[in-house]
Amino acid sequence: xxxxxxxxxxxxxxxxxxxxxxxxxxxxxxxxxxxxxxxxxxxxxxxxxxxxxxxxxxxxxxxxxxxxxxxxxxxxxxxxxxxxxxxxxxxxxxxxxxxxxxxxxxxxxxxxxxxxxxxxxxxxxxxxxxxxxxxxxxxxxxxxxxxxxxxxxxxxxxxxxxxxxxxxxxxxxxxxxxxxxxxxxxxxxxxxxxxxxxxxxxxxxxxxxxxxxxxxxxxxxxxxxxxxxxxxxxxxxxxxxxxxxxxxxxxxxxxxxxxxxxxxxxxxxxxxxxxxxxxxxxxxxxxxxxxxxxxxxxxxxxxxxxxxxxxxxxxxxxxxxxxxxxxxxxxxxxxxxxxxxxxxxxxxxxxxxxxxxxxxxxxxxxxxxxxxxxxxxxxxxxxxxxxxxxxxxxxxxxxxxxxxxxxxxxxxxxxxxxxxxxxxxxxxxxxxxxxxxxxxxxxxxxxxxxxxxx
Amino acid sequence: xxxxxxxxxxxxxxxxxxxxxxxxxxxxxxxxxxxxxxxxxxxxxxxxxxxxxxxxxxxxxxxxxxxxxxxxxxxxxxxxxxxxxxxxxxxxxxxxxxxxxxxxxxxxxxxxxxxxxxxxxxxxxxxxxxxxxxxxxxxxxxxxxxxxxxxxxxxxxxxxxxxxxxxxxxxxxxxxxxxxxxxxxxxxxxxxxxxxxxxxxxxxxxxxxxxxxxxxxxxxxxxxxxxxxxxxxxxxxxxxxxxxxxxxxxxxxxxxxxxxxxxxxxxxxxxxxxxxxxxxxxxxxxxxxxxxxxxxxxxxxxxxxxxxxxxxxxxxxxxxxxxxxxxxxxxxxxxxxxxxxxxxxxxxxxxxxxxxxxxxxxxxxxxxxxxxxxxxxxxxxxxxxxxxxxxxxxxxxxxxxxxxxxxxxxxxxxxxxxxxxxxxxxxxxxxxxxxxxxxxxxxxxxxxxxxxxx
Numbered sequence: 001x002x003x004x005x006x007x008x009x010x011x012x013x014x015x016x017x018x019x020x021x022x023x024x025x026x027x028x029x030x031x032x033x034x035x036x037x038x039x040x041x042x043x044x045x046x047x048x049x050x051x052x053x054x055x056x057x058x059x060x061x062x063x064x065x066x067x068x069x070x071x072x073x074x075x076x077x078x079x080x081x082x083x084x085x086x087x088x089x090x091x092x093x094x095x096x097x098x099x100x101x102x103x104x105x106x107x108x109x110x111x112x113x114x115x116x117x118x119x120x121x122x123x124x125x126x127x128x129x130x131x132x133x134x135x136x137x138x139x140x141x142x143x144x145x146x147x148x149x150x151x152x153x154x155x156x157x158x159x160x161x162x163x164x165x166x167x168x169x170x171x172x173x174x175x176x177x178x179x180x181x182x183x184x185x186x187x188x189x190x191x192x193x194x195x196x197x198x199x200x201x202x203x204x205x206x207x208x209x210x211x212x213x214x215x216x217x218x219x220x221x222x223x224x225x226x227x228x229x230x231x232x233x234x235x236x237x238x239x240x241x242x243x244x245x246x247x248x249x250x251x252x253x254x255x256x257x258x259x260x261x262x263x264x265x266x267x268x269x270x271x272x273x274x275x276x277x278x279x280x281x282x283x284x285x286x287x288x289x290x291x292x293x294x295x296x297x298x299x300x301x302x303x304x305x306x307x308x309x310x311x312x313x314x315x316x317x318x319x320x321x322x323x324x325x326x327x328x329x330x331x332x333x334x335x336x337x338x339x340x341x342x343x344x345x346x347x348x349x350x351x352x353x354x355x356x357x358x359x360x361x362x363x364x365x366x367x368x369x370x371x372x373x374x375x376x377x378x379x380x381x382x383x384x385x386x387x388x389x390x391x392x393x394x395x396x397x398x399x400x401x402x403x404x405x406x407x408x409x410x411x412x413x414x415x416x417x418x419x420x421x422x423x424x425x426x427x428x429x430x431x432x433x434x435x436x437x438x439x440x441x442x443x444x445x446x447x448x449x450x451x452x453x454x
Numbered sequence: 455x456x457x458x459x460x461x462x463x464x465x466x467x468x469x470x471x472x473x474x475x476x477x478x479x480x481x482x483x484x485x486x487x488x489x490x491x492x493x494x495x496x497x498x499x500x501x502x503x504x505x506x507x508x509x510x511x512x513x514x515x516x517x518x519x520x521x522x523x524x525x526x527x528x529x530x531x532x533x534x535x536x537x538x539x540x541x542x543x544x545x546x547x548x549x550x551x552x553x554x555x556x557x558x559x560x561x562x563x564x565x566x567x568x569x570x571x572x573x574x575x576x577x578x579x580x581x582x583x584x585x586x587x588x589x590x591x592x593x594x595x596x597x598x599x600x601x602x603x604x605x606x607x608x609x610x611x612x613x614x615x616x617x618x619x620x621x622x623x624x625x626x627x628x629x630x631x632x633x634x635x636x637x638x639x640x641x642x643x644x645x646x647x648x649x650x651x652x653x654x655x656x657x658x659x660x661x662x663x664x665x666x667x668x669x670x671x672x673x674x675x676x677x678x679x680x681x682x683x684x685x686x687x688x689x690x691x692x693x694x695x696x697x698x699x700x701x702x703x704x705x706x707x708x709x710x711x712x713x714x715x716x717x718x719x720x721x722x723x724x725x726x727x728x729x730x731x732x733x734x735x736x737x738x739x740x741x742x743x744x745x746x747x748x749x750x751x752x753x754x755x756x757x758x759x760x761x762x763x764x765x766x767x768x769x770x771x772x773x774x775x776x777x778x779x780x781x782x783x784x785x786x787x788x789x790x791x792x793x794x795x796x797x798x799x800x801x802x803x804x805x806x807x808x809x810x811x812x813x814x815x816x817x818x819x820x821x822x823x824x825x826x827x828x829x830x831x832x833x834x835x836x837x838x839x840x841x842x843x844x845x846x847x848x849x850x851x852x853x854x855x856x857x858x859x860x861x862x863x864x865x866x867x868x869x870x871x872x873x874x875x876x877x878x879x880x881x882x883x884x885x886x887x888x889x890x891x892x893x894x895x896x897x898x899x900x901x902x903x904x905x906x907x908x
Contacts, residue, residue: 013575015644024639031637031644034578034671036548060568060667070665071647081669083575090545091579094490111563113599114514121467121537124488125545145567145664183485185478188758190469190485193525210599211524213514215535217488304642 128218474761582672
């Protein structure tokens, strides 16, 4: 195996996650998101395909910038309704043995004492297969409903996040010593209280004097994901994250971000191999190239224009309803827009992008690349991205659920396995060991031991 | 069937829930609480025994009054470690079809917008089998770790709880109309945005302008449990709860509380049959009476004196470490103590209770009665309690898990079924319909339609 590639399925506890409108395709089953059987089947499928993990996104607000209203988002189920992702995990964990679960969870509206308990519980119940995708929320529509007048300023959010993590590290890593819990029925001692410590945290934002409510879980700290794209976000990721989730339309664009991230991690004294970078990737696979392109054309016909722009308007903060579908971007005299959509239009900088083309781009696969082709071609492109962009793995997004994943497992995974690029069998151990190697069960970001002084 | 009796198993995501020390008994498996298989097996067992529900308690702090420290609680695993109960549900729900899940969840440290989403998610995933046991937290040790200097005053807690529930009702019952979600693939309309409403809540404690993040779940509002024992708590329960969980050592004592509760509910204009009262009950069953008493003697030998007093001190706020084990209560000149433990000593008012006897009483079954006998005798006692105390059901506590539940399912349930007192088959429908009758799927406490004005 040259460079091992890691695979996550990218999903969310909602309908039609990254492809507004495609829920209406006859084959799409994502509207079954309320059905546990749907998730259990998905988890089993991914484990059959030797996926490393299932990565679940989350949002706590609705996209209400487009037309100044949430109506299009509601009509097209654009990440609304959006159910809690944590509550899916135990059913899927019980039906699988190796699949990891990366759960997006905002720290903005939660106390670290509570969040630490939730993830410790899941880490126990999954036998150490849980990851936390650390998010500080960005939607005003969420903030308003959660007791804040508006979003906390961006940089403050990271300052709060730093302290939040500090509290979590103390609870997870330092409060209960490794040999605190004895379970000694003979001596009638469950745990040695001398080895359970108060963390005595007193900071700017949080006060947590006590001990963690949970005994040490298999990984203690869950594997930490982060997805910050801003400069401050990348610095945060370089310090804390063990896995980083990035997105961009071309390998060349993603490459720059990855390079910067790896440099920042190095500045933090971290080894390059202790940071895995994932990028989003939407494959449209056919048994032949022709079949794949036919599929793609059909899929495009299901994109909801309003739904796609609802998503794009929410992401950029710009209300795209003010433009005509056939208006080209170059005639819109707004630098704000040009730069806001640059991340998409860079996919083809020579093209004269219309609003409709932008909607179509966003409408399948969001920010990331859509790769259409035979299984061989998809595998080629994956190899190309790994080499060109220096990423370690992919969050594979679906156009149709679970069909896209079925195709990928059936057609692409065997080719990647034959090329020695992805695993044929799971490694034993926790999620962290599966990602970073046997014996590497403790936090790899260098934060262990830094947190509790004296 | 004369009066149908409802059965819950009473448990918590921890070791040795209500019986400090008994975790060390060779047959007890409650230390497997981190193992999903343990919970899935339990859920299947309860469904086999046609239990109505599994009721999960929770605490967010540790018992640290005894000896002014948490050491005894940690050593004897007295409800610490304590993992999150919500995260157990989906695995158990996927392995069962009818069992209800009553989950204790404190509103003190959570925003209603988030909590409403968690319960809607679970109500979807369980096909309408979830109940919320509404708790406002009471332990200082929890408050301190969650950003509060100390507990909020008792009556303020209920005022906050009132408004919290008001917000939840609006989100659950009024935000999405019944026919808002169409899932119409032909017309490409997932939901009709005109039928999704902002709740515009602006109160003393919460501001929640927006709409609920989740589409209507099978029950919308989960079945509401409450367990308030104070006068204010009972008033709250009489207004909001559909099921009330009470506890007391004798049927005569429980009777008074039930009577008061039913009167208060009537004052609120509620029908008596819309409120089910459960009481805690710890059976120790043998194939003969003699075998049961032998079992009881053995179990008593596993009680942890320090563990039991740790629990009792936490509950009463009185540090019982200052007394000698053989000191009798009548020689302790403190009215505070006499009245704090009255609820226990009333079980046998003529006895000269020592501290050790009090510990033994608490050490098996907590506040409730421990009933020792053959299966017939247990069934007789259950009938007696229903008739004497006017309760509708029982939270059956274990001494050994899952052994106590195995005994109960194998030996007691068939007798209760033969007598026509408990169900032989589950009724179809949601948890609320199973409890209150077919077609009674909406909130029975009269709060629907009161919440959003105009």
